[in-house]
Amino acid sequence: MDEKIIRVKDLKKEFGENKVLRGVNFELGAGERVVVLGPSGSGKSTFLRCINRIEEPTAGEVYFSDTLITDKNIQKIRQDIGMVFQHFNLINNLTVMKNLTLAPVILKLMNEEAAEKKARGLLKHIDLLGKAEAYPASLSGGQKQRIAIVRAMMLNPKVMLFDEPTSALDPESIGDVLSLIREVAKAGMTMMIVTHEMNFAKEIATRIVFVDEGRIIEEGTPKEFFEHPKTLRVKEFLEKVL
Amino acid sequence: MDNFFNKLVELFTTPQYIDSLLHGFLLTMQISFFAIIIGLVLGTIIALIDTAKKSKWMVLPKFICRVYVTIIRGTPMALQLFIMFFVIFAIRGFPQIIIAILAFGFNSAAYTAEVIRSGIQSVDVGQTEAGMALGLSRFTIFRRIVAPQAIKNIIPALGNEIITVIKETAIVSMVGMYDLNMAAKDIGSGQNMASYIVPMFVAALFYLAVIYLITFVIKRIEKTLRKSERRA
Ligand SMILES: Nc1ncnc2c1ncn2[C@@H]1O[C@H](COP(=O)(O)OP(=O)(O)O)[C@@H](O)[C@H]1O
Numbered sequence: 467m468d469e470k471i472i473r474v475k476d477l478k479k480e481f482g483e484n485k486v487l488r489g490v491n492f493e494l495g496a497g498e499r500v501v502v503l504g505p506s507g508s509g510k511s512t513f514l515r516c517i518n519r520i521e522e523p524t525a526g527e528v529y530f531s532d533t534l535i536t537d538k539n540i541q542k543i544r545q546d547i548g549m550v551f552q553h554f555n556l557i558n559n560l561t562v563m564k565n566l567t568l569a570p571v572i573l574k575l576m577n578e579e580a581a582e583k584k585a586r587g588l589l590k591h592i593d594l595l596g597k598a599e600a601y602p603a604s605l606s607g608g609q610k611q612r613i614a615i616v617r618a619m620m621l622n623p624k625v626m627l628f629d630e631p632t633s634a635l636d637p638e639s640i641g642d643v644l645s646l647i648r649e650v651a652k653a654g655m656t657m658m659i660v661t662h663e664m665n666f667a668k669e670i671a672t673r674i675v676f677v678d679e680g681r682i683i684e685e686g687t688p689k690e691f692f693e694h695p696k697t698l699r700v701k702e703f704l705e706k707v708l
Numbered sequence: 709m710d711n712f713f714n715k716l717v718e719l720f721t722t723p724q725y726i727d728s729l730l731h732g733f734l735l736t737m738q739i740s741f742f743a744i745i746i747g748l749v750l751g752t753i754i755a756l757i758d759t760a761k762k763s764k765w766m767v768l769p770k771f772i773c774r775v776y777v778t779i780i781r782g783t784p785m786a787l788q789l790f791i792m793f794f795v796i797f798a799i800r801g802f803p804q805i806i807i808a809i810l811a812f813g814f815n816s817a818a819y820t821a822e823v824i825r826s827g828i829q830s831v832d833v834g835q836t837e838a839g840m841a842l843g844l845s846r847f848t849i850f851r852r853i854v855a856p857q858a859i860k861n862i863i864p865a866l867g868n869e870i871i872t873v874i875k876e877t878a879i880v881s882m883v884g885m886y887d888l889n890m891a892a893k894d895i896g897s898g899q900n901m902a903s904y905i906v907p908m909f910v911a912a913l914f915y916l917a918v919i920y921l922i923t924f925v926i927k928r929i930e931k932t933l934r935k936s937e938r939r940a
């Protein structure tokens with residue numbers, strides 16, 4: 467667990483007057499699965515999005531495996547950081563197959579044939595091979611999210627970021643998506659997950675991080691965090707959600 | 709009614725009239741066609757500058773584009789035409805058709821830019837973010853993800869703009885150019901008020917036919933573009 471995949475130093479993000487991240491320090495070791503908890507609007511999404519620079523940080527440093535992330539190298543580094551969004555963000559004008567193969571082929575990581583073969587394997591695994599030629603508009607939320615997860619896996623990322631992957635889903639499909647994330651975890655993937663599924667958090671996390679008003683105010687193992695919260699803020703939060 | 713029919717026959721059997729109408733029609737089409745091309749090219753450039761990522765290099769170009777669009781959209785086309793004819797190109801012997809093409813082209817560019825800009829901006833940012841997260845370049849994201857989706861929003865509005873240009877070129881008769889509108893007036897003049905009816909009716913049919921054809925083509929394109937997303 468010595469190798470750090472991600473290091474975040476004094477990360478700050480402001481939207482105009484709104485100070486959303488107020489100095490976040492964080493390290494993610496290889497093989498860790500960190501669940502990020504916190505009230506709505508506390509900056510969890512912004513934190514994740516500043517890591518792969520979908521959001522430009524205002525100040526602070528983010529390192530990916532000892533490389534300082536800059537505007538120049540981020541595009542290459544993003545290949546190693548898979549991201550799964552709350553609203554899936556499958557590319558609407560591309561078929562499921564093309565959603566999976568577009569990036570690896572354009573980035574010259576695989577040729578078309580190899581990419582399609584890998585995509586078929588993954589789609590088969592999630593029981594959606596029959597949808598390979600379908601467009602996203604014809605899929606259910608649960609199907610879209612599972613495809614979004616395997617799309618991220620097509621690039622063999624070193625870490626995956628999940629931003630509320632089940633928040634936009636109907637109750638029936640939540641289970642399918644969580645199972646898939648569980649499987650990815652079992653395979654040893656390093657991950658960060660923002661979620662409101664507390665049971666899932668307890669089960670999957672090797673560490674819980676609690677964000678409030680743009681800072682990490684508490685962290686610990688799931689057992690410590692849920693059974694012996696240190697701060698009043700976390701106690702209040704847990705009373706509300708459990 | 710009988711008289712109308714006779715006049716119609718007369719118009720279509722008098723070579724001089726036919727000639728005038730066709731000449732006028734040709735001029736209208738030439739001005740429209742090249743103006744639309746200029747509008748598309750210039751409008752696309754303006755829209756791309758307008759929607760480009762903010763950076764210190766883009767401040768001035770973005771500002772110039774905003775000013776340009778504001779001025780063009782905030783003043784009458786007829787005035788813009790006069791300015792081009794009597795101020796900017798007040799050069800003896802300079803081909804009128806080129807001045808007209810530029811006037812309508814520069815005007816159309818501002819509207820086309822707005823159509824393209826709003827088409828691009830109507831694409832969900834999540835689509836761009838997905839592309840970013842996958843490590844794709846801005847250019848690839850635009851070409852493979854944003855542009856194909858934006859086109860669907862752009863085509864119908866662009867159709868409207870094309871139709872507007874064709875109809876608006878009729879004001880070149882104000883600077884004495886012999887377009888379809890002017891031809892209709894010319895054929896009918898010098899006789900009595902009723903003599904205007906038939907040539908103007910025929911000119912209207914010419915405009916209608918062209919615009920109907922364009923509407924038809926645009927509808928077909930829209931349909932083809934939409935189909936690509938519904939296949940299950
Ligand atoms: N693109 C943006 N522009 C302006 N404000 C934003 C933007 N994204 C997020 N915010 C603001 O940042 C704060 C934190 O948002 P977010 O990181 O989404 O919180 P969380 O994911 O914890 O619910 C909110 O107040 C939100 O309004």
Ligand SMILES: [Mg+2]
Binds near residue numbers: 511512630
């Ligand atoms: Mg969020």
